[in-house]
Amino acid sequence: MTGKKTQPLKSTDCLIIGAGPAGLTAAIYLARFRRSIAIVDSGFSRASLIPASHNCPGFPEGVSGEELLRLLRVQGTHFGVEVKTGEVTELKKIEQRFEATLDRRPGNGDGSPATLRATTILLATGTVDSIRNIPDWTMGVKRGLIRLCPICDAYEAKDQDMAVLSSSARRGVNHALFLRIYTRTLTLILSETTLAAVDQRRLRRAKIDVVEDTPREISITGRARPTIVLSNGRELQFDVIYPMLGESPRSGLATQLGARCNRDGKLIVDRYQRTTVPGLYAAGDVVDQLNQISVAMGHSAIAATDIHNRLDRLPKR
Incomplete structure (x- = not known):
């Protein structure tokens, strides 16, 4: 052959x-x-x-x-x-x-x-980009629902409901604190990791909500807002999701x-x-x-x- x-x-x-x-x-x-x-x-x-x-x-x-x-x-x-x-x-x-x-x-x-x-x-x-559990995420990026670069485009998402997804406490905390200047409603969703006490205090002072859970599903279909389904079935909706997963x-x-x-x-x-x-x-x-x-x-x-x-x-x- x-x-x-x-x-x-x-x-x-x-x-x-x-x-x-x-x-x-x-x-x-x-x-x-x-x-x-x-x-x-x-x-x-x-x-x-x-x-x-x-x-x-x-x-x-x-x-x-x-x-x-x-x-x-x-x-x-x-x-x-x-x-x-x-x-x-x-x-x-x-x-x-x-x-x-x-x-x-x-x-x-x-x-x-x-x-x-x-x-x-x-x-x-x-x-x-390491993107997990987000079907059609590239289409979400093109629609501005999924964003990959806070430095590049957080200004365009200002004053919207934001979520930061991360499997790294260090990366998740740093990105959440950076994005806090752009919005009052920000949630950090951490999977596969836990927060140190010092980071919990930093996020609490910045009034950033924290959810420690591994999402079961993330949906960006249709005209609806992006939806994150947690492991217990609870649904959270946001205007913009930043999947900071490495x-x-x-x-x-x-x-x-x-x-x-x-x-x-x-x-x-x-x-x-x-x-x-x-x-x-x-x-x-x-x-x-x-x-x-x-x-x-x-x-x-x-x-x-x-x-x-x-x-x-x-x-x-």
Whole structure:
């Protein structure tokens, strides 16, 4: 039995993995530096879920995640940026270059695996939200009923009845206290954990209701308000639910090469966005910094400039 034949491709200066705000920004910078690049995306960006961002600079009326991504892609085409659809399944470092195995989607070439070679790599792979027990949660996000980022959108939910879901006391308490400035009616629902006495006092002083229970069901169907059904059958209704249940950074490709992560799996980088593997950079939500579009774009500007300068210092081949 034989598998599909891997097709080698020529080497580029930089392979960018991920075409969200971070990856597309880096592609624009590097293309304008007249560097050869390849940018690969698996077809889903977390940013695409955003119904409207009102803290992204330059958009006074707000901008949806899908529209922002579209505009970045259009901007990239002015400099020859073309996004390949597929998933990088493996990274290797051979001497001073990287080799990536790309599993291409049907309709993109002949669908056979390809080998991409690059002098540098920028990981802009983002993170995956840990959402449990919420059917159709992505639709809830697009409708503004489920919200994932208090910094991004709590202002738009101000004065509404809010619930924070968490299975971590530390994370749940911190998010609840942050959100308290936006609303008078806030409930923290904690599952699989208990509160320390000091946290109970902090929440009591902030007048935040606490429910220690594992919800049986969370419903966001129809026009009704989101409903949380507790284990005893009691129903609680809210205007907005923040499921702060953690996230899973897409850092596996970097850790294959020995890159260091923090305890949450986020990549550790220096001030130039360099990981602990020479030539491997990371930007955006996959790194151990603030998850914001503006931050991701800043990361990529720094990383792309350092990649450009690094390439100048390398011996010519």
